[in-house]
Amino acid sequence: MMTSVHSDDSRLVAQAKRGDEDAFAELYRRYADSIYRYALSRSVPPADAEDVVSTVFLKAYQSLPGYHERGWPFSAYLYRIARNALVDLYRRDRREILGDEPLERPEPGADVDNQIARRAQLAAVRQALAGLPEDYQEVIRLRLLLELPTATVAVWMGRKEGAVRVLLHRALQSLRSRMVQDDGSV
Amino acid sequence: MDRSDHRQAEILDACLTRLMSGSASVDDLLRAYPGDAAWLKPLLHSARQAQQAVSLPAMPPEAKLAGERRLQRQIRSRTPVAEVSRGKRLRLAFALASIALGIALLGSASGIAYAAESSLPGDNLYSIKQVIEQAQLTLSQTAEDEAELLVRFSEERLREAEQLSANGRPQDLPAALEGYRQAVERLVGLADQLPAEEGGESLQAIAGQLGRQAEVLSRIRAEAPQAAQPGLLQALQQSTRNRATFEKMLEVRGRETGPPSNPGRKATPAIPETPGAGQGQEKNPGQDQGRGRPPELPSD
Numbered sequence: 001m002m003t004s005v006h007s008d009d010s011r012l013v014a015q016a017k018r019g020d021e022d023a024f025a026e027l028y029r030r031y032a033d034s035i036y037r038y039a040l041s042r043s044v045p046p047a048d049a050e051d052v053v054s055t056v057f058l059k060a061y062q063s064l065p066g067y068h069e070r071g072w073p074f075s076a077y078l079y080r081i082a083r084n085a086l087v088d089l090y091r092r093d094r095r096e097i098l099g100d101e102p103l104e105r106p107e108p109g110a111d112v113d114n115q116i117a118r119r120a121q122l123a124a125v126r127q128a129l130a131g132l133p134e135d136y137q138e139v140i141r142l143r144l145l146l147e148l149p150t151a152t153v154a155v156w157m158g159r160k161e162g163a164v165r166v167l168l169h170r171a172l173q174s175l176r177s178r179m180v181q182d183d184g185s186v
Numbered sequence: 187m188d189r190s191d192h193r194q195a196e197i198l199d200a201c202l203t204r205l206m207s208g209s210a211s212v213d214d215l216l217r218a219y220p221g222d223a224a225w226l227k228p229l230l231h232s233a234r235q236a237q238q239a240v241s242l243p244a245m246p247p248e249a250k251l252a253g254e255r256r257l258q259r260q261i262r263s264r265t266p267v268a269e270v271s272r273g274k275r276l277r278l279a280f281a282l283a284s285i286a287l288g289i290a291l292l293g294s295a296s297g298i299a300y301a302a303e304s305s306l307p308g309d310n311l312y313s314i315k316q317v318i319e320q321a322q323l324t325l326s327q328t329a330e331d332e333a334e335l336l337v338r339f340s341e342e343r344l345r346e347a348e349q350l351s352a353n354g355r356p357q358d359l360p361a362a363l364e365g366y367r368q369a370v371e372r373l374v375g376l377a378d379q380l381p382a383e384e385g386g387e388s389l390q391a392i393a394g395q396l397g398r399q400a401e402v403l404s405r406i407r408a409e410a411p412q413a414a415q416p417g418l419l420q421a422l423q424q425s426t427r428n429r430a431t432f433e434k435m436l437e438v439r440g441r442e443t444g445p446p447s448n449p450g451r452k453a454t455p456a457i458p459e460t461p462g463a464g465q466g467q468e469k470n471p472g473q474d475q476g477r478g479r480p481p482e483l484p485s486d
Contacts, residue, residue: 021262024261025254025257025258028254029250032250036244036250037243037245040242040243050245050253054256054260057253058257061257063379066328087431087434121235122239125235126239126240129236144237145242146242149203162192162195166191166192168198168199168202169191169199172198173229175232176232179235
């Protein structure tokens with residue numbers, strides 16, 4: 001499936017390079033969500049995440065003439081630009097990218113004590129996540145939070161699929177041990 | 187990593203795929219892998235908890251549509267991709283026309299461009315030098331070409347500052363330092379299009395060059411009069427900040443595929459509080475940055 005999407009992207013990129021704005025708009029519609037959710041996964045507030053999406057696609061468009069696929073899918077190219085844009089955002093705002101702000105909404109009607117306990121538990125998970133090495137955090141973001149297929153994660157991270165599976169395995173082991181260490185009840 | 191770890195990694199990945207697609211529950215998976223349930227169960231629960239802890243909603247449709255329209259407006263307000271080379275030719279023509287006009291106004295064509303090259307801010311020929319540099323930037327075809335020019339121009343601004351200082355012309359120093367600031371800021375804007383470590387103008391090479399430029403600025407600052415100190419301090423702080431930015435980007439890219447960063451690598455040095463302090467403490471900054479090779483960004 002990824003190969004057909006990949007070759008379809010290649011066709012759209014080629015059309016966009018020739019000045020076809022609709023082709024580039026199609027690429028935007030295809031990947032805006034992934035970039036937006038990736039920015040959210042780095043604790044960027046929603047309004048800023050929308051700006052990140054705009055920045056990423058504008059930069060991608062501007063650098064289209066110099067983009068040559070060479071086995072490097074367009075989605076991976078967008079991801080790389082997004083990572084750099086987030087570094088810029090961090091530099092400008094001195095923002096803590098890996099914060100632990102709660103993102104979940106309170107459930108109406110649920111027991112308040114349960115809600116508080118649930119929030120505390122989720123906050124502990126986020127804290128444990130934020131304490132992981134960066135590559136562990138990244139594989140969890142891409143594979144579990146964005147729910148990308150292993151093959152896509154491998155291309156985006158520049159690793160082999162087997163290496164991504166091993167990295168995820170280690171990341172979850174590490175997350176588990178941190179959660180147990182932080183709170184025996186988890 | 188032994189064979190059993192690889193096997194566990196493959197089972198875990200297969201289970202997560204089924205879990206995320208909704209085709210199986212945790213209990214289904216534990217029943218499917220009874221011999222692995224002991225290690226699999228806590229990892230699947232951790233994965234579930236991570237997903238529940240961080241909510242990643244889709245981009246709101248109205249925001250997505252607004253973003254698409256904004257992007258189209260931005261694209262249309264810029265030079266279309268297919269016409270970039272024509273746009274560049276037009277800008278070059280304008281730049282060259284400006285040079286020709288400048289030369290005609292000065293009344294003598296011979297040796298002016300050459301003389302302009304060594305001019306300093308405040309000199310009559312300096313504006314010609316700026317036009318020539320702008321034309322060179324306009325002509326550059328790739329981000330790396332542009333970065334190479336910007337590095338050269340930033341070094342030229344420092345050479346000018348050094349010479350102005352030596353010639354006792356501190357009143358012209360701000361112009362040279364402003365030119366330096368502009369060149370370096372533009373360089374930072376190009377950073378995400380440059381390779382991490384390969385080629386002449388990589389993030390690593392530029393970080394090293396900015397480190398050397400900081401040394402030059404420190405040297406100028408040590409000899410400059412009091413009136414020029416604030417501008418020089420600002421330029422020094424900017425150079426240090428931008429070098430840290432390049433190093434940070436290099437680190438982020440290096441983490442993707444390579445081993446952990448070299449523990450022996452020197453951090454960006456703090457700016458000394460007094461002019462001249464700390465000089466000569468760092469040789470060839472940015473060169474000791476061994477790390478893995480990240481995948482290349484597509485480039486020309």
